[in-house]
Amino acid sequence: MDAMAEIKQVFFQECEEQLFELEAGLLTIERGDDDPETVNAVFRAVHSIKGGAGAFNLTDLVHFAHVFENTMDLVRVGKLVPTQPLIKLMLRAADILADLVRAARDDETSDPGPREAMAVELKAYTPGAAPAAVEAAKPVKAKVEEEFVFVPTKVDFADLDDLNLMPTLHFRILFQPSAELYAKGNETTILFRELSRLGSMSVTCDSSKLPALDAIEAEGAYFTWSVDLETSEDEEAVKAVFDFVEWDSALTIELIESAPAEEEPFVFQPTMVDADLLNSISDVPLEVPVEAAKPQLALVASKADKAAPSDDHAPADKKEAATATIRVDLERVDRLIDLVGELVINQAMLAERVAELGLARMSAVSIGLDELEQLTREIQDSVMAIRAQPVKSVFQRMPRLVREVALQTGKTVRLVTEGEGTEVDKTVIERLSDPLTHMIRNAIDHGLEKPEVRRAAGKPEEGLLKVAALHRSGRIVIEISDDGAGINRPRVRAIAVEKGLIAPEAKLSDEEIDNLIFLPGFSTAAVISDISGRGVGMDVVKRSIQALGGRISIVSRPGLGSTFTMSLPLTLAVLDGMVVSVAGQTLVIPLTAVVEILLPQATTVHNFGGNSRVMGVRNEFIPLIDVGQVLQYRSEDIDPKMGVALLVEAEGGVRNALLVDAIQGQRQVVIKSLEANYGHVPGIAAATILGDGRVALILDVDAVVVDSRAEFASSLPLAG
Amino acid sequence: MEMIAKETTKPRELISFIIGKQEFCVDIMSVREIRGWSPATPLPHSPAFVRGVINLRGAVLSIVDLASRLGLPSSEPSARHVIIVAQVGSQIAGLLVDAVTGILTVTPETIRPTPDVASEMARSFVKGVLAIDNRMITLITLDHVLPSQELEAA
C-alpha cells in the first residue's frame, strides 16, 4: 500500500471517530447542555471530515460537510439557537454524513436524494437566521470547489519550451519592512533568498533612517532595500515572494525593461549577491543569530536546487517522540499470542516434571518456578491486552440504530450507554455487534411501548434504553435494559404451547417462561415484525453468544421493563479451568461456570423418573448429570459417593450438578480449536494441552446441561 | 489440462505402509511427517475409527485408525505403531498404521486400475493398485479419511 492509501485509511478511521464525537456532541446538546466546547467539538468534527475529504477529492462529502458546517457555524457563533427540531435535523444530517463517509470508503456511489434533501433543509436555517453569514459563506464555497483538486499540475512540453523562451524581465523592488514583519517571524534575508531563486539580483540598502546607536531598538526596523532583479518569471511570481509580508512592509515592484531572451535566463550569477552583504542583512533583526543565516548561502547559489532544503535525508525519527502509538499487523500479535500459549504449556510441563522430583516447597528450583509462573502469566496478560479494545466501537453504532428503529416503530427512545471504555478482545468485539444490534431492535420493538400507551400507564412518553458494559469476575458483561412493559408472559406461554415447545399443562416459573423466547422455533412470523425480524430469532442471538463462550439471560418485571444480560469471556485464547478426572480421562471445566463443589452423600442423591438422578442441595432438588455418561466414557452409573459434584450455572441461571470422579486442580489453559483439524464435538467447547503434553478436552457446560435437560424432561410425565 | 498431462508423464513418489497383512501407499506430497504412536485423548461422540486427538507441537489433530477406517481388523495401538501426519484438504490428520515400508517412485503406467472386486471401501479410498517385486500395493486417497460433517453430527 502506498503512503497516500495508508493515510486515506487513517482518514476513514478518523472519520468514524469524528462521526462518533459529532453524534455524542449533538446528543449532549439535545439534553440541554449548552457548553460552548461541546458545540465547538461538534463543529470541529464536521470541519475535520471536510478538510480531509478535500485532500482526497471526495467531492460529495466535501459539499455536504460544507453545508452542514455552515449551519453548525451559526449555532457556534450564537446566531442560531439549537432547538430540538434543529438538533434532530442535525442528527439525521450526521447519519447522512456517516453514509457518505462509508460510501466514499467503500468506493461506492450513494443515492444523492437524501443528502440533497437534507442540504436544502440545512440551508433553510442559514438565510433566515443570519443573511450576512450566508453571504460570507458563498465565496468560501466557491473557493472550496476550486481548491479541493489535489492533482499535480499538468505540464505540456510545448509550454516548457515556451518557458525557456520567456523574455527576461528586469524588476526594481523597493522594500521597507516594518518592525511587525520581524515580530511575525519573517525575515528580509529569507525573502531575498527566495527572490534570488527567480533569477539574478543585486541588492542595495538605504540605511539613512538608522538612528543613533543608542536609539536603536532591538526589534525595530530601519532599512529600505532596493533590489534589481532579472528574471524570466512574471510580476505575480515576484509578488508571491512577498505574499506573507505585504501588510508589514512598504513594497513597490516596478518593471524597468525587458531584456532579450537570449541572455540565458536560467543562469544564476552568484557574484551579484555579496555574501558579506547577506550576512549583514541578517544582522538587522538583532535577535537572530548570524549563524542561522550562514548555511543559506549554499542554497542561494543555485536556482536549480529545488528539491530539498537540506541534503540530509537522515531518518526523521529522533524527534518523533510525540507519537505514542504504533500500528502492528494483527498477524504479528496473534503469532505472539500463540507463542505465549506455548510458553504457558511449557511452563506447566516443567512444573509437573519438577513436582515429580518431589523437591521441597521452598527449594530454589521451586521458588524459581513459582516466579516463572508469575512472569508467564503477566506476559500472557500483557499480550492479551494488546488485542483488547474498548467496546466503544460497537457502542457508537447504537445511537443511529436506535433512531432508525424508533422512527420505524413510532416510538420515542432515549439511549443511554455506559462503560464504553470497557476493554475486551478484538474478536469478541467484532462478533458482538450482530447479537447486540438484534437485541436493541428487539428491546425497542417488543420491549418499549408506544408513547400513548406509556402515557396511559403513567410513564414518560420517552422510553429509556440502557446499554452498559462492565467487567465482572474476569468476564465482560453487557446489559441491555428497557423501561418498557416487560415480557408478556401469558402471550409467550401461549405461543410456546402453540409451537409445541411446551406441553399445555406444563408448570413453568416466571423465569422459565421468560427464557422460552430463547428457544429455537419460538420466534416466527406470528411474533416478529419487520424490525426484529430479518429472519433472526433470539435463539440465534443466544447461539452466537454461546459460540463465543458466552451466556445470555433475561430478567423481566411486568410493567417495569426487561434486562438482558450477556456475559462473555474477555478473550477467546485462554480460560481459567477446573481440571477434573472422569472415567480415566482428564477434562477441563470452565471455572466461570462452577458455582460450588459438593460432596454427594447417599442421603442426598435420589433416583428420579427413568434413569435420572437429582441431588438435594439446601432444600432444592437439582438434576445430577454424570459427565462420564454424557460423554460416553462409561455406560454404567457410578456411585455418586465415589465422586465429586460441581454445582454449575448455565445460561438463564439454570443450575445443575455435574458428577465427576475427582478434581485435579485449577489452572489457566490455552484454548485450542478442535474445529481447525477435526470438527465440532457435541458437549465439547474446545481442547487444550496440559502439562504432560497431552490433549484435554474443555467441557461445554451449557451444551451438556441442555442435552441432559432434554433427556431429563423426556423422563418426566409433564412434557410427554 | 496441464495438470493431467503432467500426471501422466511424471514419475510420482509414494509412501508405502503396512496395515495387518496388506500393503498400501499414499502420495508423498500429502505427507507432512512420520512419528511414533503416543496416547490419544478419546473424543466423545466420534466414529470408532477416530482414536482421539494428540498434541503435535501445539496443534490439536485427530488420529484416524486407518485399519478401522478401511474396514480391516484393527488392534490396540502400541509403541511399535506409526502415525503418518498428512494433509487432508485444509486439515491435518494423523493416520495410524502398523509400519512404514518405504518410498516408491513410480511412473503412472505402473498404476493399474482397481480390480473389479470393489467393496464400499474400495470405491471411496482406492485409486489403483501397483505390482512391485511380487508385492501388491494399494494406492489410496485421503480425501474422505476424516469423518464427514453428517457423520460427525450423528
Added chain:
Amino acid sequence: MSKIVLTVDDSRTMRDMLRMALVAAGYTVVQAEDGVHGLEVLAGSNPDVIITDINMPRMDGFGFIQNVRGGEEKHRALPILVLSTESDDAKKQRARAAGATGWIVKPFDPVKLVDAVRRVAA
C-alpha cells in the same frame, strides 16, 4: 542536519499528510495534537518552522500562536504557518494579527506546502 518542522493539528489525517509531504522533502517532523500539546512539544524540541491548524480542542491555533510569540525568547521569532480551510482575507488577517508568519490553504498541494515552508524557514 535536516530542518525540523513542528506540525500542530488535531486531525491524524492532516498530521499524516503533512508528515508525508515534509519528510519526502527532507524535513524532520515533530507532531502535536492541539495548542496545549504544541506548546509542550515546542518546549522540548527546537523546530525551525511551525505549521498549525486553527480549529483545535483545548487551545486553538490563534491561542497557540499568541503563546509562542509571547513565550520563550528563542521561539518568539519562529516562523509559523497557519493551515486553514478559510482562504478569505478576514481569516488571514486574524491569523496575522495573532502573529502568523504565513498561511497554507487546506487542502494543500504538497509542492506548495514545501514551498511555503522553505519560504519562511531560516
